[in-house]
Amino acid sequence: MLVKTYAAAVQGLSATIVVIEVDCTRGIQFFLVGLPDVAVRESHERIISAMRTNGYQFPRNRIVINMAPADIRKEGSSYDLSLAIGIMAGAKAIDTARLSEFVIMGELSLDGSLQPIKGALSIALQAKEEGFKGLILPRQNAPEAAVVEGINVYGMENIKEVVEFIDGKREVEPVVFNVADEFYALRELFEDDYSAVRGQENVKRALEVAAAGGHNLLMIGPPGSGKSMMAKRLPSILPPLTIQESLETTKIYSVAGKTDKGTSLMVKRPFRSPHHTISNVAMVGGGSVPQPGEISLAHNGVLFLDELPEFNRNVLEVMRQPLEDRCITISRARCAVDYPAGFMLVSSMNPCPCGYYNHPERQCICPAGAAKKYINRISGPLLDRIDIQIETTPVEFETISERTPSEASEMIRKRVIAARDIQRERFKDFPGIYCNAQMTTELLYNYVAPDAAGMAQLKKAMEYLSLSARAYDRILKVSRTIADLEGSANVEACHLAEAINYRSLDRENWGA
Numbered sequence: 001m002l003v004k005t006y007a008a009a010v011q012g013l014s015a016t017i018v019v020i021e022v023d024c025t026r027g028i029q030f031f032l033v034g035l036p037d038v039a040v041r042e043s044h045e046r047i048i049s050a051m052r053t054n055g056y057q058f059p060r061n062r063i064v065i066n067m068a069p070a071d072i073r074k075e076g077s078s079y080d081l082s083l084a085i086g087i088m089a090g091a092k093a094i095d096t097a098r099l100s101e102f103v104i105m106g107e108l109s110l111d112g113s114l115q116p117i118k119g120a121l122s123i124a125l126q127a128k129e130e131g132f133k134g135l136i137l138p139r140q141n142a143p144e145a146a147v148v149e150g151i152n153v154y155g156m157e158n159i160k161e162v163v164e165f166i167d168g169k170r171e172v173e174p175v176v177f178n179v180a181d182e183f184y185a186l187r188e189l190f191e192d193d194y195s196a197v198r199g200q201e202n203v204k205r206a207l208e209v210a211a212a213g214g215h216n217l218l219m220i221g222p223p224g225s226g227k228s229m230m231a232k233r234l235p236s237i238l239p240p241l242t243i244q245e246s247l248e249t250t251k252i253y254s255v256a257g258k259t260d261k262g263t264s265l266m267v268k269r270p271f272r273s274p275h276h277t278i279s280n281v282a283m284v285g286g287g288s289v290p291q292p293g294e295i296s297l298a299h300n301g302v303l304f305l306d307e308l309p310e311f312n313r314n315v316l317e318v319m320r321q322p323l324e325d326r327c328i329t330i331s332r333a334r335c336a337v338d339y340p341a342g343f344m345l346v347s348s349m350n351p352c353p354c355g356y357y358n359h360p361e362r363q364c365i366c367p368a369g370a371a372k373k374y375i376n377r378i379s380g381p382l383l384d385r386i387d388i389q390i391e392t393t394p395v396e397f398e399t400i401s402e403r404t405p406s407e408a409s410e411m412i413r414k415r416v417i418a419a420r421d422i423q424r425e426r427f428k429d430f431p432g433i434y435c436n437a438q439m440t441t442e443l444l445y446n447y448v449a450p451d452a453a454g455m456a457q458l459k460k461a462m463e464y465l466s467l468s469a470r471a472y473d474r475i476l477k478v479s480r481t482i483a484d485l486e487g488s489a490n491v492e493a494c495h496l497a498e499a500i501n502y503r504s505l506d507r508e509n510w511g512a
Helices: 043-053 080-090 120-129 139-145 159-166 179-184 201-213 227-232 243-256 280-284 313-317 320-325 370-375 409-426 441-447 452-464 471-486 493-500
Strands: 002-011 014-025 030-033 062-068 102-104 134-138 152-156 217-220 302-305 327-331 336-340 344-349 388-391
Touching: 002 080, 002 120, 014 080, 014 120, 030 043, 043 080, 062 080, 080 102, 080 159, 120 134, 120 139, 120 243, 134 139, 139 152, 152 159, 201 217, 201 227, 201 344, 201 388, 201 409, 201 471, 217 227, 227 302, 227 344, 243 336, 280 313, 320 327, 409 471, 441 471, 452 471, 452 493, 471 493
Parallel strands: 002 102, 030 062, 102 134, 134 152, 217 344, 217 388, 302 344
Antiparallel strands: 002 014, 014 062, 327 336
């Protein structure tokens, strides 16, 4: 008997429906074709054990299974359940009337229980698009897939529940996702808050400007000055995720298998902080089976690189293109996949190998020129993509010991959201641009027009401080953000002055 069940293959962030055709005839052989990998071929043993444990007999017939389309590589163990249901249907052990209504996915344990799979959200979106009525998958993945409206999602514990459900012997209620309760209620909760940060008002201001305009930022200062602590609190002042951004982010984490158990949506902006020993592939994504890297996992959030000069130079250089294009294409002989990479790059570093160059109290023990050599580990083109460079200094004892809390993240966040609203309205006619950091040269000239006094100040600063030419556009973009935070329609001299102060490393004599 020839029957069909339906599964899905995830490539990149999208899914393709896979038709599993099972032909069960007289004989004793078993064939699995359609470009399956080793994990798919090994499903034969898992299926036999799962069926036997739950009281079902594996058919003693000649079984031929084709996974179509045959030119797409089928990878992983998530096809176990669909293959098992197809084999049982082909042997007339279960009713086939409802099989065409469902996409069925799940990895089988030897006892028949279902293990979670990757890419449940992408699979649910594709199943809905192709008109399926329901999606059957492991219970752990059900909340994630239930985000998609217009398709019933059934979470199952084991193969017996699935068989009884398809046969009509068991009633299972579809999982329901309540956006108001599970999304909006949780996205405002943060463990870390800027109210706990004492001093460093200039750095907190720079972080506020970076958050308001989507600017990349570099903090440079001695050990213990609070660089990492302040960076980790940055998500608490970023604008909350929209539903669309949350879906994009959740799809990436789902494909990478990094969603928390029972999680429906990513409700907070991601904060990724890889160690400096990370490889190129782990940073940008890839592998024999392409997977998203850290820059994609930080999409719609923050990528924090602590001790920036300690990262392999090649790792830093491969980020240059994604920083500009906000996406990364992973090309392999068999396929090419695109992953989004719209992240804020926030980094920190010591000013020199010993860490105490320009320290107000401690003496730097590095040889002459060591600070300049240390900063030169970071290439000019990468520094060119960092809009704000701010120096941090140690906090005095009197400031650290203060009992009065600093300004809370909630207050800073309100100002950031107001500035982002101004930018969203400004760029509403320019697709793909939503913040000042993304302005092109043409937009820069249209929306940043300092008066004569401001331009004179900028010219004087560039000459006096020996600022590089690449600092010019960055200063104008940051000044536009500062003006938005102040609610000013025009970029004034005071806004330019503050933006100029955020170009510490562009000064020709820095580290000399």
